[in-house]
Amino acid sequence: MEKLQFEAQMKQYAQMAEEALRRFVPQEQDLPEHILYEAMQYSLLAGGKRLRPVLVLAFCSLCGGDVKTVLPAACAIEMVHTYSLIHDDLPCMDNDDFRRGRPSSHKQFGEANALLAGDALLTKAFEIIPACQEAGADAHRVLKAAAILARAAGDHGMVAGQVLDLLNENRSMTAEELMNIDAKKTGAMICAAAGIGCALAGASAEQEQAADCYAKALGLAFQIQDDILDVEGDAETLGKPIGSDVQNDKATYVTLLGLAQSKETVRSLTQQAKQALAPFGEKAGFLCMLADSMAFRQK
Amino acid sequence: MEKLQFEAQMKQYAQMAEEALRRFVPQEQDLPEHILYEAMQYSLLAGGKRLRPVLVLAFCSLCGGDVKTVLPAACAIEMVHTYSLIHDDLPCMDNDDFRRGRPSSHKQFGEANALLAGDALLTKAFEIIPACQEAGADAHRVLKAAAILARAAGDHGMVAGQVLDLLNENRSMTAEELMNIDAKKTGAMICAAAGIGCALAGASAEQEQAADCYAKALGLAFQIQDDILDVEGDAETLGKPIGSDVQNDKATYVTLLGLAQSKETVRSLTQQAKQALAPFGEKAGFLCMLADSMAFRQK
Numbered sequence: 001m002e003k004l005q006f007e008a009q010m011k012q013y014a015q016m017a018e019e020a021l022r023r024f025v026p027q028e029q030d031l032p033e034h035i036l037y038e039a040m041q042y043s044l045l046a047g048g049k050r051l052r053p054v055l056v057l058a059f060c061s062l063c064g065g066d067v068k069t070v071l072p073a074a075c076a077i078e079m080v081h082t083y084s085l086i087h088d089d090l091p092c093m094d095n096d097d098f099r100r101g102r103p104s105s106h107k108q109f110g111e112a113n114a115l116l117a118g119d120a121l122l123t124k125a126f127e128i129i130p131a132c133q134e135a136g137a138d139a140h141r142v143l144k145a146a147a148i149l150a151r152a153a154g155d156h157g158m159v160a161g162q163v164l165d166l167l168n169e170n171r172s173m174t175a176e177e178l179m180n181i182d183a184k185k186t187g188a189m190i191c192a193a194a195g196i197g198c199a200l201a202g203a204s205a206e207q208e209q210a211a212d213c214y215a216k217a218l219g220l221a222f223q224i225q226d227d228i229l230d231v232e233g234d235a236e237t238l239g240k241p242i243g244s245d246v247q248n249d250k251a252t253y254v255t256l257l258g259l260a261q262s263k264e265t266v267r268s269l270t271q272q273a274k275q276a277l278a279p280f281g282e283k284a285g286f287l288c289m290l291a292d293s294m295a296f297r298q299k
Numbered sequence: 300m301e302k303l304q305f306e307a308q309m310k311q312y313a314q315m316a317e318e319a320l321r322r323f324v325p326q327e328q329d330l331p332e333h334i335l336y337e338a339m340q341y342s343l344l345a346g347g348k349r350l351r352p353v354l355v356l357a358f359c360s361l362c363g364g365d366v367k368t369v370l371p372a373a374c375a376i377e378m379v380h381t382y383s384l385i386h387d388d389l390p391c392m393d394n395d396d397f398r399r400g401r402p403s404s405h406k407q408f409g410e411a412n413a414l415l416a417g418d419a420l421l422t423k424a425f426e427i428i429p430a431c432q433e434a435g436a437d438a439h440r441v442l443k444a445a446a447i448l449a450r451a452a453g454d455h456g457m458v459a460g461q462v463l464d465l466l467n468e469n470r471s472m473t474a475e476e477l478m479n480i481d482a483k484k485t486g487a488m489i490c491a492a493a494g495i496g497c498a499l500a501g502a503s504a505e506q507e508q509a510a511d512c513y514a515k516a517l518g519l520a521f522q523i524q525d526d527i528l529d530v531e532g533d534a535e536t537l538g539k540p541i542g543s544d545v546q547n548d549k550a551t552y553v554t555l556l557g558l559a560q561s562k563e564t565v566r567s568l569t570q571q572a573k574q575a576l577a578p579f580g581e582k583a584g585f586l587c588m589l590a591d592s593m594a595f596r597q598k
Contacts, residue, residue: 033462036454087418092410111391112465115414119386120454122418126425127449130442139438143429146445150426155335155419163332166411 001285006293009286010054016067017053020075021045024128025121039109039117040124044082046100051222051294052077055193056200058287059211062280065201069137073145073196076125080153081189083125086118088162101239125149137200145196152192161185170249175256182223183216190219206279213276214287221269222294224262227252229299231259237299270295300584305592308585309353315366316352319374320344323427324420338408338416339423343381345399350521350593351376354492355499357586358510361579364500368436372444372495375424379452380488382424385417387461400538424448436499443498451491460484469548474555481522482515489518505578512575513586520568521593523561526551528598530558536598569594 001009021044028037053074060070089096089104090111097107106114129149132142151157161184168181194215198208229238230245231254245252253262273291277284300308320343327336352373359369388395388403389410396406405413428445432438450456460483467480493514497507528537529544530553544551552561572590576583 031459032466033454033459035466036459036462040454087414090414092414113462115386115389115391116458116462118418119421120458122421123449123453123458127446127453130446133439133442139442140432143432143438143441143445147426147429150422154422154426155332155339159415159419159422160330160332160335162415163335163412167331167334 001282001289003289006286006289010290010293013054013057013067014050016057016071017050017074017078018045020071021078024072024075024079024124035109035113036117036120039105039113040121042108043086043099043105043117044079044121046102048100050078052081052189052193054290055190055215056197058290059194059197059203060201061197062211062277062283062287063198063201063203063207065197066136069132069135070145070197070200072128072131072135073142073149073200076129077149077189077193077196079121079125079128080149080158083118083121084153084158084162084189086114086121090114093162093166098240122153132200138202141200141202144199148192148195148199152188152195157184157188157192158186161188168251173251173256175253178251178253178256179220182220186223187216187219190222191215210276210279214273214291217269217273217276218291218294221266221273221291224253224266224269225295225297227254228259228262228266229297230254233298239299266295300581300588302588305585305588309589309592312353312356312366313349315356315370316349316373316377317344319370320377323371323374323378323423334408334412335416335419338404338412339420341407342385342398342404342416343378343420345401347399349377351380351488351492353589354489354514354586355496357589358493358496358502359500360496361510361576361582361586362497362500362502362506364496365435368431368434369444369496369499371427371430371434372441372448372499375428376448376488376492376495378420378424378427379448379457382417382420383452383457383461383488385413385420389413392461392465397539421452431499437501440499440501444495447491447494447498451487451494456483456487456491457485460487467550472550472555474552477550477552477555478519481519485522486515486518489521490514509575509578513572513590516568516572516575517590517593520565520572520590523552523565523568524594524596526553527558527561527565528596529553532597538598565594 025040025044028034056070056074056077057067060067085099086105088094089099090106096104098104105117129142129146133139161181164181165185191212194211198211230242233242235242270291274288277287324339324343327333355369355373355376356366360366384398385404387393388398389405395403397403404416429441431441460480463480464484490511493510497510529541532541534541569590573587576586
């Protein structure tokens, strides 16, 4: 696949998700509780790569499904991702005043509204997944997709990762321990995106396993690259100050593995991700280029 | 239905839910993140009437369904209810240090763990609903039940009610306005319980509507009775101090309607609830006695 073709496809998927997200969370200026919708929109439509929706759509397409039928699920996973960012920024958690170069939700709307906007987005995700069925997906597959998302987001996945993250604050750890936390905190949702795309397309068990291998490697590479950018990145391009991990005395892959080893690990994980999709042949071109683009991203 | 028979049935339903909740949220002492499970259990297994699971089971049974197939959904709605109590007690919300006579979750486990235990319970609800299908329920009905729960819990239901509640703090309002907030904040989830029981049993549209009328009246009566008990109740029986609404200068049905009118409204709503189930005949005996028992409860 050509670079231009890849970029056009990436843009098309992201735009599909963007438009659908706007439909699912409309402005409700006439409702007395309109501040809730403003807060939901503020975080949901704040830009971002839309990596998780893109993975849902791309894996659905790769396994022969119709992307239109999975669009609600693609939006659902982005809503869950967004809720986790809002709650993560709260004073009792990371206490971050900024997110993507703008005030974080609780700075903009107050703590209670930020908490509730997060709760509402998490709930909305599960309200809209059944719409996949109305869009033509099989009911059994939709239930499977909902279960994948809930499991990845919950006490076996993302929330467990956040608890482990809190427990390990200010405690030295090994790279392996950090990988274990990240596998839950961010990896589980990347795997869920791939898994949901496969499930809704009715993929075979082999296809599901290949997708899972790809997503596991991609998710970890993404996390390591994040840490590399915090050292080597450009604050303006990133939209956030660099060096914050070191300043916060946070264990990162760069501090644990060193910069050279971190870069080498991103390279080898990206290779692993691409190899996992070899059985799909040329059809996997988009997802292979996606893995490359994540490894070489500057923001 | 005899009172003893009613009480035995009530106990049986509550115990079914209780046991299933313990299965769905086990102790995980060997996991490093076991504090998450302790916090989830602490609030989920803190007693309470299990009104919502009982309604799911009773309406399923009334409409000819098998209660075993809906047990996961009955647990799911209790998890959503419990998460809402945990988040409601947080310092940025009602800042309540006690719940059911014990320290609230954030007092016991810290704010971050309470936030995450709430998030995990909300997510778990949607993880376990698909288990209804494995227990024998039809996939389309399970999807419908999940959508009912999410809609009632989210930005059109409970969360909207909480936002409205915050917006109206320290503002005088009419009884009608208070009823509108309560219809969202607590009423929607009571209606969802009835609706989920009906949906999973494959109830007819007429049956669903009768159930909705019953639940609407029951939910409001429940709320008014709460306010009455805050004035007339016994602190020891209630497990919380009385008079807290007046002390907090909170708008209640008693302050807005007066005590006599509040009691009369509970009586008439209970009557409405029972009348809505008249088409079911004697089979609705349990749910009619449930409405009476809620109206005359002392805690």
